[in-house]
Amino acid sequence: MGSDIDMKRILIVYDTKGGTTKEIIGWIRDGAVSGGAYVDVRDARGPISALNYDLIVAGSPIYGERPMESVLRFLRRDDLHSHRIALFVVCYAGVFGMRNFMVRRYLDELQAYCKGHVIYETSFDAASGPWRKLNREICIDFGRMLAGTVHRPPEAIESA
Numbered sequence: 489m490g491s492d493i494d495m496k497r498i499l500i501v502y503d504t505k506g507g508t509t510k511e512i513i514g515w516i517r518d519g520a521v522s523g524g525a526y527v528d529v530r531d532a533r534g535p536i537s538a539l540n541y542d543l544i545v546a547g548s549p550i551y552g553e554r555p556m557e558s559v560l561r562f563l564r565r566d567d568l569h570s571h572r573i574a575l576f577v578v579c580y581a582g583v584f585g586m587r588n589f590m591v592r593r594y595l596d597e598l599q600a601y602c603k604g605h606v607i608y609e610t611s612f613d614a615a616s617g618p619w620r621k622l623n624r625e626i627c628i629d630f631g632r633m634l635a636g637t638v639h640r641p642p643e644a645i646e647s648a
């Protein structure tokens with residue numbers, strides 16, 4: 489486990505209407521923290537500083553075949569230009585993952601708006617009932633994977 493100063497810093501930005509995306513993000517955060525990362529979670533509708541993160545994760549549910557406007561607005565920000573970004577959508581079609589044409593379209597729309605450098609894209613199912621437990625494990629694994637693959641460049645570590 490690294491010291492606070494060399495921990496990988498991950499920012500997760502999201503929006504939700506029904507709460508599923510918030511629950512999914514809680515699991516991703518748990519996975520990333522257990523993988524040794526420092527994680528901040530922010531609502532896309534609020535003020536967000538994107539400074540000093542090694543990875544930004546942006547997630548949106550799909551409504552009427554579109555990601556939420558607040559998340560698209562965040563991704564359009566000029567100051568994301570030099571950031572590494574992971575994108576995900578939450579939707580009914582999510583269970584089919586990357587193989588699904590609709591999910592590909594949703595992710596393409598997020599990516600089209602994004603000024604940063606996209607390094608991951610994925611989708612999660614709006615799972616309920618018995619699928620919820622599996623969804624939780626998939627999200628925790630995703631968070632752990634993110635923590636394991638982001639590297640904190642030495643120049644990003646501020647000296648005291």
Ligand SMILES: Cc1cc2nc3c(=O)[nH]c(=O)nc-3n(C[C@H](O)[C@H](O)[C@H](O)COP(=O)(O)O)c2cc1C
Pocket residue numbers: 503504505506507508509510549550551552553554578579580581582613614
């Ligand atoms: C009114 C409405 C429209 C939706 N439209 C889509 C859609 O176009 N494509 C899709 O895959 N899922 C669609 N969904 C499913 C949502 O994306 C899914 O329920 C998601 O988990 C909602 O996330 P949230 O609870 O974080 O708001 C829709 C759900 C609702 C209630």
